[in-house]
Amino acid sequence: MKVALASCAVLPEPDPDATLLVDALHLAGADAAILAWDDPTARFDEADVIVLRSTWNYYRDVDAFLAWVDRASAETPMYNPPHIVRWNAKKTYFADLTARGVAVVPTIFAPQRQGAVLDAALDDRDWDDLVIKPTVSAASFQTKRFRPSEREAARAFYAELVATRDVMVQQYMPDVEGHGERALVWIDGELTHAVRKSARLAGGDEAVSDALAVSDEERAFAEGVLAPFAAELLYARVDVVRHPAGDLRLMELELLEPSLFLAQRRGAADKLARAIVKRLRP
Numbered sequence: 001m002k003v004a005l006a007s008c009a010v011l012p013e014p015d016p017d018a019t020l021l022v023d024a025l026h027l028a029g030a031d032a033a034i035l036a037w038d039d040p041t042a043r044f045d046e047a048d049v050i051v052l053r054s055t056w057n058y059y060r061d062v063d064a065f066l067a068w069v070d071r072a073s074a075e076t077p078m079y080n081p082p083h084i085v086r087w088n089a090k091k092t093y094f095a096d097l098t099a100r101g102v103a104v105v106p107t108i109f110a111p112q113r114q115g116a117v118l119d120a121a122l123d124d125r126d127w128d129d130l131v132i133k134p135t136v137s138a139a140s141f142q143t144k145r146f147r148p149s150e151r152e153a154a155r156a157f158y159a160e161l162v163a164t165r166d167v168m169v170q171q172y173m174p175d176v177e178g179h180g181e182r183a184l185v186w187i188d189g190e191l192t193h194a195v196r197k198s199a200r201l202a203g204g205d206e207a208v209s210d211a212l213a214v215s216d217e218e219r220a221f222a223e224g225v226l227a228p229f230a231a232e233l234l235y236a237r238v239d240v241v242r243h244p245a246g247d248l249r250l251m252e253l254e255l256l257e258p259s260l261f262l263a264q265r266r267g268a269a270d271k272l273a274r275a276i277v278k279r280l281r282p
Contacts, residue, residue, distance in 0.1 A: 002033070003048065004076070006072075007053060010057070024270045027273070037058075037065065049077050050073070052078065066085075080233055091252075105171060105243070112163075117167075127172070131144070173244075182195070183261065184237065186226060188271060188274075197239070221240060222240070238252075239253075
C-alpha cells in the first residue's frame, strides 16, 4: 500500500505533522512518501492514494495547482476529494457558507480592479478595525490589519492588491488577542482536539497552544459547518473566533492542506494513518 503525501518543492515553513504521519503510516502497514505537487518528476501515479498535506505554495499559482489536482486525481484517488479542494481553494466559499446560514466573520469581497468596495467597508459598516487580504492566500500572505488611524494606509494597500487579484475585506476580531482563534481539528468523522492560535498577519509567526478540549458550543458549530460534506472528508479544520456580539464566527474552513497539530494530541497521527489505510482497502 503506497501513500503519497503531497507537499511542495520548497516548503515556506516546516511541517510539524509530516514526520509523525509518515511514522504512523509505516506502523499502520503503509509505505508513505512525501512528494511535491510542483515537481514534474514526482510519480504520484505510482501511489494507491494521494493525501494533500503541505502544498503550502498553491496560492502563488492557484490555477496551476488546481490543474495538477485534476490530473493527479484522474489517475489516483485523492483526499480530500478534488471538488472539495477546488471549492475550498478560494475564500469566496464564505459566501456559500453565509447563504447556508453559517455565521462567518463579516466579509466583503472585491473582484480584481473593483476599487469602490473598500470605501463601502469604511463608510457603511461599523468596523473599527479592518483586515485586508487576497481571496487566495495561505500563511497570512499579503494579510494586514488596519486600525481607524490607518485609513490612508488601508486604501493604499487595498489599491495595490486589487489591481492584480481578488481581495477580501473583513472586520477585525479583537477576541483573537483574548480567548483567541481556536482551531478545531476533525479527523475521519470526529473532532479530536482544538488548539489556540495567536493572531498571525503578514510576516508574523504563529504561536500554538497545547491540545485543548472542544467545548459543546464549538462542537455543535463545527459539526454544523461540516455536515453537508462530512462523509466525504478525511480531515478538516474549523477555525473559529468569538464576535464582539458574543457568538462564534467562522474564521477559516480548512479542507485543503491544513496543519492538524498532530503533535499536540496523543494518538491523532495514528488515527489519521488508520483512516488513510482504511481508504486503501476495498
